[in-house]
Amino acid sequence: MSHRSNRSFPPSAAGRSAGPDEVDFLVAELEHTGLAGPLNYYRTLDLNREVLGEYESRPVTVPALFIGGDRDVTTIWSREAIARIAENVHDLRGSVILADCGHWIGRSGPRRSTESCWTSSTASGAGPGGL
Incomplete structure (x- = not known):
């Protein structure tokens, strides 16, 4: 399923915006993997602090x-x-x-x-x- 449109991402820090092919690729990846992985980082912040606590001062x-x-x-x-x-x-x-x-x-x-x-x-x- 193609999401090709005339839309693109805003210009990046380098001043280049993502073109339609790049947007299509990113949309396809999100459709395949979803946002669970990226969001899990934030969901586990407290657990990470607990598990990694012994390394805090090292x-x-x-x-x-x-x-x-x-x-x-x-x-x-x-x-x-x-x-x-x-x-x-x-x-x-x-x-x-x-x-x-x-x-x-x-x-x-x-x-x-x-x-x-x-x-x-x-x-x-x-x-x-x-x-």
């Missing part, structure tokens, strides 16, 4: 790279935490804020986010595919 000790978009509300709201990330992430390989990117950095900045990961993994000596 630092992150594995190699990590933070990537965010400058137009992502989460990045905007978390500026102070991002500035202090090295206090709790002991093997931080970098903190990258991509210009003109929103929450879906893989969509609005795919090349830049991939390059950031690649640069971080190769600079660490881990080689391709790993931090």
Whole structure:
């Protein structure tokens, strides 16, 4: 069943709107999977806090790279935490804020986010595919 129309999503942070083919794809995926998965994250917030509570004060000790978009509300709201990330992430390989990117950095900045990961993994000596 096609939902093709003249409608498109509003422009993304990169200034490009989703065209009819992209809208059709996203609608088909939602028809197939529904919203239960994405909504379950919010339904289980209290359970997640309970299950992960023992890790609350523990630092992150594995190699990590933070990537965010400058137009992502989460990045905007978390500026102070991002500035202090090295206090709790002991093997931080970098903190990258991509210009003109929103929450879906893989969509609005795919090349830049991939390059950031690649640069971080190769600079660490881990080689391709790993931090």
